[in-house]
Amino acid sequence: MNRPVLVYDGDCSFCTTSVAFIKRRMRVDAEITAWQFADLAALGTTQKRAEYELLWVRPDGRTYGGAQAVAKLLLAAGLPWSPLGAITRVPPFRWLAHGIYRLIANNRHLLPGGTPACSLPADRRP
Numbered sequence: 643m644n645r646p647v648l649v650y651d652g653d654c655s656f657c658t659t660s661v662a663f664i665k666r667r668m669r670v671d672a673e674i675t676a677w678q679f680a681d682l683a684a685l686g687t688t689q690k691r692a693e694y695e696l697l698w699v700r701p702d703g704r705t706y707g708g709a710q711a712v713a714k715l716l717l718a719a720g721l722p723w724s725p726l727g728a729i730t731r732v733p734p735f736r737w738l739a740h741g742i743y744r745l746i747a748n749n750r751h752l753l754p755g756g757t758p759a760c761s762l763p764a765d766r767r768p
Contacts, residue, residue: 645672647685648715649697652676656750657696668719672698695747709736709743 648670651657661674677692685699691707698711706714709730716727730739746753 643685643699643701645701646714646718647680647697647699648672648674648711649677649680649682649685649687649692649699650674651693652678654750656753659754664715664719668715668723670715670719672715672718695743708747709739712743713739 648661648664650661653676658676664670665674677689677697680692682689682692685697685705686703687697687699687705691697695708696711698706698714700706700714713727713730713736716723716730718724719727729735
């Protein structure tokens, strides 16, 4: 792996809509893939973790999840996104970002682009 990998939930419409925004608006030198199509073992992670949160996997194998994955994405995107990524890495903004991330992730099925399938575990999705 020569560049970071952003791993998201490809079955979730909210997540795929967010990734489409990232691809349109951000210049990120990273592979972006749904966990359903990723070799999670090779990335050093599990399906359980990939279902739970967005993942940013660095080429050295270090993995960041949730709000910190978003922060790494923003940092990698450069200006104008990187200052937001930088501030999201330090307390108390880090704690706030984590809370907001969990609120969004736990309710993504209620957000624009979300579907009821977003709230189901992968093994129970249609």
